[in-house]
Amino acid sequence: MQISVDMNLCESHGQCVFAAPEVFSFDDEDYLVHDATPDDALREKVEKAAAACPVRAITVSPLPATAS
């Protein structure tokens, strides 16, 4: 799975960090950092993170075809 976060939208709410801490975290300046290609086992958590984002900055898509 591939994740992209629109950093123009992101307001550092942290909802994604609470929902999927394996994938999303903050640096010390409260800027979001994330793993763009997390393991598929985390899909449910990542989808929850995307739904919890107040500005809907997170898009989850399948990895490009070469991955399968």
Added chain:
Amino acid sequence: MTATPPRPRDIVIVGASLAGVRAAETLRAEGFTGRLTLVGNERLTPYDRPPLSKGFLTAEHDPPATRLPVSDELRARWLLGRTAVALDLRDRAVTFSDGARLRYDGLVIATGATARPSAGPPAPSSGVFTLRGHDDATRLRGALARGRSLLVVGAGFLGGEIAAAGRARGLDVTLVETGAAPLERVVGPEVGAFVGMLHREAGIDLRTDTAVTEFRTTADGSLSGARLTDGTEVTADAAVLALGALPATDWLSDSGLRTEGGVHCDTRLRALALDGTPVPDVVVAGDVARAPQPLADGTPMALGHWTNAVDQAVTAARTLLRGADSPAFDEVPSFWSDLHGVRIRSVGLPAVADTVKVHEIDTSTRRLEASYHRAGRLVGALTIGRTSRLAAYHRSLAEASRAHHRAV
């Protein structure tokens, strides 16, 4: 597999805003294929409220769009501009103000809250505002654009943001608060004092331990100012009453549901009848719901939090489809507010704490970290400019929340 109750074919959602829309999306995502109707008394398509007290008020020119994204796959019937006035549990029907009735076999109550009216002195017919909806925000925005001075009554999160917006637009702002510091009852005296400092640094005239005794008007009846309990007078050509919100339960007063301080519900968010038994086909979500809070030992509370509306909508929708097999609600509450360029963020329930521990407080960098405890247990945490610190607290609170459910 466990037996599931008969699936509803016809679901009605009253309240077509954040909780209502998210409940609808969850129903479809969970495979509900029946008829879905969203009823809302506002005419606008669903929009998001948090920006209304922030960027919407401060934008110099056109306010930013606040439209709520809605899934393309809803296949819902929208009844906008329609007000529900009564609920008949036995007939399973919602009545509208025009007398029409709508039958359901599953109902989601998501009517949110309304601005608390003033119990104080009578307000003049123009110049005094409250803020809850898009229309309110448009009117207030116009007043800020025209005005020179603003009086905000109530220094809670909403009042604080409105005062900050007025200041950002260059108005003289007076912020009147009955407590000894802004938000003190919710966040404790030290954090309250810190927020007070943010207001004063921004040039807001913050009056604590004070209330309005009288509004003053000019000869033509428009607002000119107010007199305060300390005998002083302030000038204002606009005033906002930011006194909190009341769950929108009026339409349910004769329904046989428990509605004092919000619609009472069980841990799966099924509405409770007056005798305390859950009504299986009626669920509640968002600001209107008074749900048991695991972090407060199951005490029922209504929360005015954006994330709570989203999280409860998911649980409520699942309960309608899965009945008693659906998971209980145990999400950790979380809240944010933006003030003078810093982000105030909390997780858990700081308001139910008996002890506050301040771990970092720095007025020059405008950073703060505090944790909240009740009978020795962590119940919440709050940061200013330090959201990065909250993830660890959130984890502990999620564990405490689940432990509470296992114990009951």
